[in-house]
Amino acid sequence: MKFAILGDIHANLEALERVLQDAAQRGTDRFVSVGDLVGYNADPVACIKRLKKIKAAVVLGNHDYYASSRELPDNFNPIAKKAIVWTRRQLNIFSRRMLARLPQTLCIDQMTLVHSSLHQPEDWGYIQNIQDAKQSLECQTTPLCFFGHTHRPAIYRMKNGTIETIDSETVTLEPGYKYLINPGSVGQPRDRDPRTGYAIYDTKTKTVSQFRMEYDIETAQKKIEAAGLPESDALRLAIGR
Ligand code: ZN
Secondary structure, X not given: OEEEEEOOOXXXXXXXXXXXXXXXXXXXXXXEEOOOOOOOOOOHHXXXXXXXXXXXXXXXXXXXXXXXXXXXXXXXXXHHHHHHHHHHHHOOHHHHHXXXXXXXXXXXXXXXXXXXXXXXXXXXOOOOOHHHHHHHHHHOOOOEEEOOOOOOOEEEEEEOOEEEXXXXXXXXXXXXOEEEEEOOOOOOOOOOOOOEEEEEEEXXXXXXXXXXXXXXXXXXXXXXXXXXXXXXXXXXXXXXX
16 A cells, blocks of 8 residues: 655645646555645645545644634744635635544554644644654654654654654664654745655555655746735745745
């Protein structure tokens, strides 16, 4: 079984289509997402529809939460807030309901999905270093967990309380370790590489591989502009930040 793991799509349909095309070529059987389907980019409803069509299993991201509730986040910058308010206006009742019903975490076949961290996931903390990873890994009950939120690919593993990072595009899962992996962001990468990215978990070979691809950034930028969304959200796509 091959799972495609999609992180932080953020309403970027051009990037999502490119990833789905690549995943199909690689023989993906199932799709899962670590949340943030909406926010920043201009195609929230189309992205939600697309994920429904491929029957993706999805967990709740902070942007999904705020876009589908009446609450406004205190810790969002004004640009992110503007995109949330815009997104709320785009959502129809079905897409809003779909977002509002997303679970905070999911377990599928020995694999856990979470947007932020398994340590108090509703607080939306970031896993950015070994210390953050440790807190999440200590709450992890499956050998493998995927997370998002930072928009940067990362691999951590823990054995007997010792944690290390793995700086590689492919990792083979070894028994006795717990793995905590960020597949990167489909719709707004922030590791200074503007290419879209995702990961494939192959249960047969016990490997997780990360992939990056060029996509039609220009069209995504034009849509942001036409929608009246913040210009900085268009500019950042080209620099991957
Ligand atoms: Zn995000």
